[in-house]
Amino acid sequence: MSGPAENAADGGRAEPIHGPAGRTLYAVLWVLSRTLGVALFGYRVRFAAPLPAQGGLLVLSTHQSHLDPLLVGLALDRRISSLARSSLYAFGPFAAAIRALDAVPIDRNASMVQALKAVIARLERGAAVLIFPEGTRTTDGRMGEVRPGFALMARKAGVPIVPVAIVGAYECWPRTSLLPGPGRIRLEFGRLIPAAEIARLDEREILERCTAQIRELDANARRLRDGRGAT
16 A cells, blocks of 8 residues: 555545444454554554544555554544555455455556545545555655645645654564564654645645654654653
8 A cells, every 4th residue: 555646546436335344344453453563563652632533534644664554543543544556456355354444446557636536535525534645665764755745635625634653664564574573663643734724725835834743743753662752
């Protein structure tokens, strides 16, 4: 899974499963994954303030590993959509699982406009959607350049943004490793940027504000993970 900066969508036609089977599967996977996350990765999360329990929400996260969509999803009390390559829907059982986890199908061969429309449509229906504005996983554990596409999504959908930094996931599962290993993972969620404030800012201002906030969260998460305290 990766950010819309490098992908395009098929319009989001594969809808999440919200019936009893989907809710049960989601709950089972959440509990199992949370337990394994704490046991294997020392998983810890901190929020600057409570997040809205409903309504469209754009979650903007740094991207360290394949674990990231799961790590962010485990932190929230509400369901969250993330982006999944449309090819992952080819295998029936796995397709059912990622639909239950509210994945947004993305086709790498389609256009960027379709990707934006798929995410905006999901936000307008009141979903929380996770994107990785760096566009790809880090190659060295450090935060990369934040790309601006998310600002248009938030403005068009009229939703708030919450930034989050993930640290430690790269060390647990770097791009060069086939499987993850044990480690210490920490997530830092920043303060919500309200939709009304997003509407007053232009896309450059949104990019600059979110980039600065994510960099601060990243630095604090590293200090806390290493036992040095946050600023």
